[in-house]
Amino acid sequence: MIETIEHLGLGLSVAFTLQNVFFCFLGCLIGTLVGVLPGVGPVATISILLPVTLSLDPTGALIMLAGIYYGAQYGGSTTAILVNIPGEATAVVTAIDGHEMAKKGQAGLALGLAAIGSFIAGTFATIVIAALATPMTKLGLLFGPAEYFSLMIMGLVLAVVLAHGSLTKALAMIVAGVLLSCVGADMETGRERMTFGLHMLTDGIEFVALAMGIFGFGEIFKNLADPEKRDVMRGKIGRLLPTFGELRHNLGAIARGTGLGSVLGVLPGNGAILAPFASYALEKRISDRPQDFGKGVPQAVAGPESANNAGAQTSFIPLLTLGLPPNAVMALMVGAMMIQGIVPGPQVIENSPDLFWGLVASMWIGNLMLVVINLPLIGVWVKLLKVPYRLLFPAIVAFCCIGLFSISNDPAQVMMAGVLGLLGFALYKLQFEAAPLALGFVLGRLLEEKLRQALIISDGSMTTFLTSPLSLGLLLVGAVALTIAVLPSIRRSRDEIFVED
Amino acid sequence: MLTFTRRFVLGVTAATLALSALPAMAQDYPSKPVTLVVSYAAGGGTDAIARVFATRLEKALGGRVIVENRPGAAANIGTEVVAKADPDGYTLLIGNQGPMVVNPHIFNLRHDPAEALDPVAMIADAQLVLVVGPRLPVKSMSEFLDKAKAQQLIYGSAGNASASHVATLLMGQTAGIDLKHVPYKGAGPAVNDLVGGHVDFMVTTVPSVIGLIQNGTLTALAVTGKERFAALPDVPTADESGLTGYSASAWYGLLGPKGLPEDVRAKLAEGTAEALADPAFIESLQKDGGVPSNLVGQDFADFMAAERTRWGEVVKAADIKVE
The missing domain is CATH 3.40.190.10 (Periplasmic binding protein-like II)
Incomplete structure (x- = not known):
């Protein structure tokens, strides 16, 4: 404990130099801006800035890049809430109730809760990293392909709970999402599946193209087809910041989301994407008004946003303790470390303690910065909603197209998102929800990958999922959740809600 | 009148083309930014080497060199982009083992790298x-x-x-x-x-x-190399430790579309040699796990042909062909 405090003290002394605070601020600001722009993600930004970091000192460079990463996570939520475009998988959940809140004139409340929840989550996750990095690393390593597969199964069950309409439709959407994730070259044989011979489908559908299409373009088609509903929303703006009472109401959700996110963030292969989904499912399960979820419940924004930010932070643990990047952004951070002559791995903590602890401490400073940058910006973002839609939507489309093009410097992604936009509009017309589809899509990839890896290792024996205690436990949790979901009484209440709609 | 107009238009077009073609000539190459295509997403090993190399090449050529990531289809997309580009020296490729010599045995490629690309020089061996x-x-x-x-x-x-x-x-x-x-x-x-x-x-x-x-x-x-790796001096090579004759390495080289003007090619090879002589570049290569390895023109082409035969047998024996 005392050691932890000493370490954090060292970190703070490194991070609180004028230079490093400046880099932290710069990173957070750039991150927020690229996060807000739909489609322009942290991966593109960091890879552009990578050569620039050569001339900086290692600590400052990494602090800035880390700032871009969590700044972008936060900025992405802003776009999700305001215009219903989740730029990253983790923002899909925020968009569900966040955008509904914005429509009800509570955009300020949603953004404020997201900012404050993220700050609390970030503070807690920083302490987790400082105190528990090593044991958390071991937890992450326990998840081999079999355990991971069972975790994904559990995640898919949770996806059913995400839906607020018909259970059958939600299941259909999840399966459709999993099927969409199977498009592209087979990971084991390289054979193309469901690509119709189209070159642009060889590598499967990009998540950004799916999100921009189904959510972004779909929403635009929807608004253009239905101008009246849109104008109602435009009239109301509401208060900008949450009151103390509102904050207290959401504190439980924030705390639960933070806990879930902190644990799931450590898992290899980007387990952090499960965090907001799990938090949403949990909040809905324990809420006394589950039927309101999906129509703009503050807890459904505060919880997942906290989970998202905590996960984004603890996903640094495998990078810091093992030098293993769990996602593309972290891979770039490894690149940045190597450019600076630091070999990422377990020895960083011993060889360069000032860099390690400085980076950890800067995460907390970064979270503070994000609140400082974003609370005043909320007013600006909300005013954005006042921009006449005929001017706003071409701008959104333009930014989306730029973002889509930048994925692989190829117009194919833009076309793909356009087609998926039509699909999104069709889903809306037929009253299917897009969120379970997105989750099925995200988890489907990992599901297939881990299933096949587990089966290769076990020589095709399915018992591998039951002989590992961890895997068995996860499957049981999933089974229990599914049973609850299909219990007749609950199903009846679901159907009632559906009829109300 | 109509014919005159058409002839006039054609003449103007031809003149414009001739003028715009002028800057592509080698004496003032490069007169505009050179695009260096990387067939992988930003952040990987090839990308890291390409970005360090680009900054050196920029110095040697005295003009901008921009890295463009064109990932996809097992790195075959990048190959295709460069294969289809004008051979004027403004679109180049960082080619490596996978797409250059392994993929031709596995995929039905639309552009065979050996036929569609001009090898300029090898850069590094990892x-x-x-x-x-x-x-x-x-x-x-x-x-x-x-x-x-x-x-x-x-x-x-x-x-x-x-x-x-x-x-x-x-x-x-x-x-x-x-x-x-x-x-x-x-x-x-x-x-x-x-x-x-x-x-x-x-x-x-x-x-x-x-x-x-x-x-x-x-x-x-x-x-897996023929010599031990500097940062791991105690680790023997596979050949030393019982796998006689075994060697495998990922290598990186500079290629352009087939038909690069001879002088542009010479200038690029010269620039590569200059970069490889820079101790700072060698040091950053080593951080990315590579050592400089300079084979120019035909030597590089011969090396790739040998590699292609060798890996073809490996892939064939393992039967991992697609389609």
């Missing part, structure tokens, strides 16, 4: 390293081979037909052992499962595991 994790506690290559003969070992790779995969295939074929392949999406998740004890071993790039080797989490049994 050997791989065989590492074992907690699941397979052996200390030497001979122990490893004994174990592999007694039971089927499981290895992770960065993906189907990746350098890490084909190098392990060759190892199995050289040693006459049967190995089980678990493909991952990239080296990161595969190393993670190696550290977690879910697979036995892995052949991977040095930078992806060097920290874990130095700290003792993973044990390096052999490097």
Whole structure:
């Protein structure tokens, strides 16, 4: 404990130099801006800035890049809430109730809760990293392909709970999402599946193209087809910041989301994407008004946003303790470390303690910065909603197209998102929800990958999922959740809600 | 009147074309930014080497060099982009082992790299390293081979037909052992499962595991090159430790579309040689696990042809062809 405090003290002394605070601020600001722009993600930004970091000192460079990463996570939520475009998988959940809140004139409340929840989550996750990095690393390593597969199964069950309409439709959407994730070259044989011979489908559908299409373009088609509903929303703006009472109401959700996110963030292969989904499912399960979820419940924004930010932070643990990047952004951070002559791995903590602890401490400073940058910006973002839609939507489309093009410097992604936009509009017309589809899509990839890896290792024996205690436990949790979901009484209440709609 | 107009228009067009073609001539090459295509997403090993190389080439040529990532289809998209570009020296490719010599044996390529591309110069050679994790506690290559003969070992790779995969295939074929392949999406998740004890071993790039080797989490049994690697002086080569004749390395070279003007090509080769003579460049290459390796023009082409034959046999024996 005392050691932890000493370490954090060292970190703070490194991070609180004028230079490093400046880099932290710069990173957070750039991150927020690229996060807000739909489609322009942290991966593109960091890879552009990578050569620039050569001339900086290692600590400052990494602090800035880390700032871009969590700044972008936060900025992405802003776009999700305001215009219903989740730029990253983790923002899909925020968009569900966040955008509904914005429509009800509570955009300020949603953004404020997201900012404050993220700050609390970030503070807690920083302490987790400082105190528990090593044991958390071991937890992450326990998840081999079999355990991971069972975790994904559990995640898919949770996806059913995400839906607020018909259970059958939600299941259909999840399966459709999993099927969409199977498009592209087979990971084991390289054979193309469901690509119709189209070159642009060889590598499967990009998540950004799916999100921009189904959510972004779909929403635009929807608004253009239905101008009246849109104008109602435009009239109301509401208060900008949450009151103390509102904050207290959401504190439980924030705390639960933070806990879930902190644990799931450590898992290899980007387990952090499960965090907001799990938090949403949990909040809905324990809420006394589950039927309101999906129509703009503050807890459904505060919880997942906290989970998202905590996960984004603890996903640094495998990078810091093992030098293993769990996602593309972290891979770039490894690149940045190597450019600076630091070999990422377990020895960083011993060889360069000032860099390690400085980076950890800067995460907390970064979270503070994000609140400082974003609370005043909320007013600006909300005013954005006042921009006449005929001017706003071409701008959104333009930014989306730029973002889509930048994925692989190829117009194919833009076309793909356009087609998926039509699909999104069709889903809306037929009253299917897009969120379970997105989750099925995200988890489907990992599901297939881990299933096949587990089966290769076990020589095709399915018992591998039951002989590992961890895997068995996860499957049981999933089974229990599914049973609850299909219990007749609950199903009846679901159907009632559906009829109300 | 109509014919006159058409002739006039044609004349103007021809003149414009001639004028715009002028700056492409070598004496003032490069007169506009040069695009260096990388067939992988930003952040990987090839990308890192390309970006460091681009800054050096910029200095040598005295003009802007922009790295453009065109990932996709097992790196075949990048090859195609450059194969279809004008051979004016403004679109170049960082080519490496996979798309240049392995993929032609696996995929039905629309553009055969040997026919559609002009090799300018080789830049670097990056050997791989065989590492074992907690699941397979052996200390030497001979122990490893004994174990592999007694039971089927499981290895992770960065993906189907990746350098890490084909190098392990060759190892199995050289040693006459049967190995089980678990493909991952990239080296990161595969190393993670190696550290977690879910697979036995892995052949991977040095930078992806060097920290874990130095700290003792993973044990390096052999490097795959012809010589030992400077940062791992105690690790023998595979050839030294019982796999006689074995060598595998990921290499990187500069290529352009077929038909590069001879003087542009010479200028680029000169620029590459200049970059490779810079100690700072050599140092950053080493951080990315590479050593400078300069083969120019026909020598580079011959090297690729030999590599292509060699890996063709490996791939054929393992039967990993697509379609």
